[in-house]
Amino acid sequence: MTRARRVGAAMLSGIERIERTVAFSAFMVLVAVLFSDVLSRELTGAGLPWARDAGVLANLLLTMVGIGIASSEGAHLRPRFADRWLPANWSPVLDVLQDGLMALFCLAFAAVAATAVVETAMLGEQLPVLRWPVWPFQLVIPVVFSIAAFRHGLIAMFPELRVKQKRVEQE
Numbered sequence: 270m271t272r273a274r275r276v277g278a279a280m281l282s283g284i285e286r287i288e289r290t291v292a293f294s295a296f297m298v299l300v301a302v303l304f305s306d307v308l309s310r311e312l313t314g315a316g317l318p319w320a321r322d323a324g325v326l327a328n329l330l331l332t333m334v335g336i337g338i339a340s341s342e343g344a345h346l347r348p349r350f351a352d353r354w355l356p357a358n359w360s361p362v363l364d365v366l367q368d369g370l371m372a373l374f375c376l377a378f379a380a381v382a383a384t385a386v387v388e389t390a391m392l393g394e395q396l397p398v399l400r401w402p403v404w405p406f407q408l409v410i411p412v413v414f415s416i417a418a419f420r421h422g423l424i425a426m427f428p429e430l431r432v433k434q435k436r437v438e439q440e
Contacts, residue, residue, distance in 0.1 A: 277423045278430055284416060285341045292334040299327035322396045326406050333413040340371075340417045365425050372421035379414035386411060 306320035355363065390404035424430045 274427045274429065277427055281341070281420060281423065281430060284420065285338070288334050288337045288341070288416075292331055292338060295327045295331040295334065299324055299331060302327060318398050322399045322401075326396075329406060330409055333409045337413050337416055337420070340420060361428065364431060365428055368421040368425035368428075368431070372418045372425060375414045375418035375421060379411040379418060382407075382411040382414060 302317075302320050302323045306316045306324075309320075310316045386404050386407045389407055390402070394403045395401060396403060
């Protein structure tokens with residue numbers, strides 16, 4: 270494996286570790302917020318006013334980072350009904366094409382999401398109860414899609430980095 274491929278593999282592994290840590294942390298925050306809110310309702314008869322906003326933010330982070338995790342394992346949405354329509358020996362070319370198109374899609378979606386984040390920041394939108402600006406939390410969307418574009422672009426350039434995805438498809 271060349272130096273570029275080793276560096277690429279190490280980068281993808283590091284990104285995946287970070288994604289898994291963030292997803293786990295967001296899930297734990299979501300559970301803690303929900304538990305605290307239910308406990309508050311049971312003990313005082315009233316929920317925590319900030320629980321809804323905090324839960325939505327944790328869920329947003331968990332969902333968006335989950336896209337990256339699914340993408341890294343080849344478990345992202347893709348039509349499999351047509352897998353046997355073309356000869357099996359075309360698979361290497363089709364895999365590169367698939368990853369290249371996914372990278373372009375994610376890049377386009379990241380650009381659209383970044384535009385939405387800028388507009389939200391310019392409008393000064395805030396969370397209803399917490400009164401925090403919304404845009405820093407929305408920023409996770411273009412970041413996640415940019416990372417997915419990077420991941421799939423790297424895999425398109427170095428198909429041997431796709432080993433983990435192939436294993437998932439074979440199961």
